[in-house]
Amino acid sequence: MIRPLAQKTIFNIQPYVPGKPIDEVKRELGLKSVIKLASNENPYGPSPRALQALKRAARDINRYPDGDCFYLRQALAKRWQVPPQQLVFGNGSDEIIVLAVRVFVNPGDEVIIADPSFLIYGIAARIAGADVKAIPLKDFSYDLAGMQKAVTGKTRIIFLGNPDNPSGQYLTQKQLEHFLNGLRENIIVFIDEAYYEYVRPKDYADSLGLLKKHKNIIVTRTFSKMYGLAGLRIGYGVAGEEITDCLNRIREPFNVNSLAQAAALACLADQPYYRTIARKIERQREVLYRGARKLGLKYVESYTNFVLIDMRQDASGIAKALLGKGVIVRDMSFWGLKQFIRVTIGTETENKRFLNALTQILSFGQNLPRRTVL
Ligand SMILES: *Cc1c(COP(=O)(O)O)cnc(C)c1O
Numbered sequence: 001m002i003r004p005l006a007q008k009t010i011f012n013i014q015p016y017v018p019g020k021p022i023d024e025v026k027r028e029l030g031l032k033s034v035i036k037l038a039s040n041e042n043p044y045g046p047s048p049r050a051l052q053a054l055k056r057a058a059r060d061i062n063r064y065p066d067g068d069c070f071y072l073r074q075a076l077a078k079r080w081q082v083p084p085q086q087l088v089f090g091n092g093s094d095e096i097i098v099l100a101v102r103v104f105v106n107p108g109d110e111v112i113i114a115d116p117s118f119l120i121y122g123i124a125a126r127i128a129g130a131d132v133k134a135i136p137l138k139d140f141s142y143d144l145a146g147m148q149k150a151v152t153g154k155t156r157i158i159f160l161g162n163p164d165n166p167s168g169q170y171l172t173q174k175q176l177e178h179f180l181n182g183l184r185e186n187i188i189v190f191i192d193e194a195y196y197e198y199v200r201p202k203d204y205a206d207s208l209g210l211l212k213k214h215k216n217i218i219v220t221r222t223f224s225k226m227y228g229l230a231g232l233r234i235g236y237g238v239a240g241e242e243i244t245d246c247l248n249r250i251r252e253p254f255n256v257n258s259l260a261q262a263a264a265l266a267c268l269a270d271q272p273y274y275r276t277i278a279r280k281i282e283r284q285r286e287v288l289y290r291g292a293r294k295l296g297l298k299y300v301e302s303y304t305n306f307v308l309i310d311m312r313q314d315a316s317g318i319a320k321a322l323l324g325k326g327v328i329v330r331d332m333s334f335w336g337l338k339q340f341i342r343v344t345i346g347t348e349t350e351n352k353r354f355l356n357a358l359t360q361i362l363s364f365g366q367n368l369p370r371r372t373v374l
Helices: 007-011 022-029 048-058 070-080 093-104 119-127 144-149 173-181 241-250 258-268 271-294 315-324 348-364
Strands: 087-090 110-115 131-136 155-161 188-192 217-222 235-239 298-300 306-310 340-344
Touching: 007 119, 022 315, 048 258, 070 087, 070 258, 087 093, 087 241, 093 119, 093 155, 093 188, 093 217, 093 235, 093 241, 110 119, 119 131, 119 155, 131 144, 144 173, 173 188, 235 241, 271 298, 271 306, 271 348, 315 340, 315 348
Parallel strands: 110 131, 110 155, 155 188, 188 217
Antiparallel strands: 087 235, 217 235, 298 306, 306 340
């Protein structure tokens, strides 16, 4: 038998389980029409300008991509008013998470995350052989005091999803500032802003502003969510130059492909398109809230393009029944939220279909495991 080197570590890792692809569900269940509300993608797709840019860029795919992402780097540096050297690009922002762990975490070090939180933080840290301290959310919000208390001399990275997935909650400027002020400056605070473009409240933390004072921050953003490029895999990090220099040293030289670079650049140049989408998603979020309330279900108010809904019973049966009706949502039991599903806000038509399917399932108990009535 072939044995991996770090056997103990490798076999202790629960692999990431992604939302099911539409085609897989069609194939397996023999369904003609399937909608996916499971991976927080933008249901409207990217700006039409991105599709044009892709056509042009496709002519040059015989060439290696620009490993430095020159044009995109310039555009983002200008947009966020940061020096170009403070940017680092990844094959999705997931890659920046992995790179950061590889740079800063040795086996036996400690990494602090929230529980539940985005799964990749814990997975990446465990792969590196770290001890992961998962601090339970309080009423779906970060227990920052608890996270601070968990810090020891071995703590190397703290992951903050802002807003986090699956909670959909954000940290305010005051909270984040207070947290950073109370930490040793040699602990990396990784602030994952995958849903940055969706957050509206004025007190949302200005992490790039805080970067000027706190050199231990890494902020990541992505083109996968609002920008609609999940399939191309491109995200970026912003950090002090000392940190980006380290991350750049260990990344693969051509980690971001040329199509992704071209499309991302075109997306950035079409902000009006994305403002329209943000408004649509906000309206549809209200539609989902209303639909849940009508069914007597509670939900966690979200600042993102997904909503956690409490099914008031084991939710995996409901997720399965929805799948049978061609609606893919996330069953949250893997995150320890057994009664919850997470549903991505789709188009008007998709959300209607989801709510209709859910209404049918809840009123008729279709396909649900029988419950004993006392
Ligand atoms: C989706 C998601 C990401 C990862 O996005 P990439 O596609 O790898 O850029 C990162 N963090 C959170 C919290 C997410 O939900």
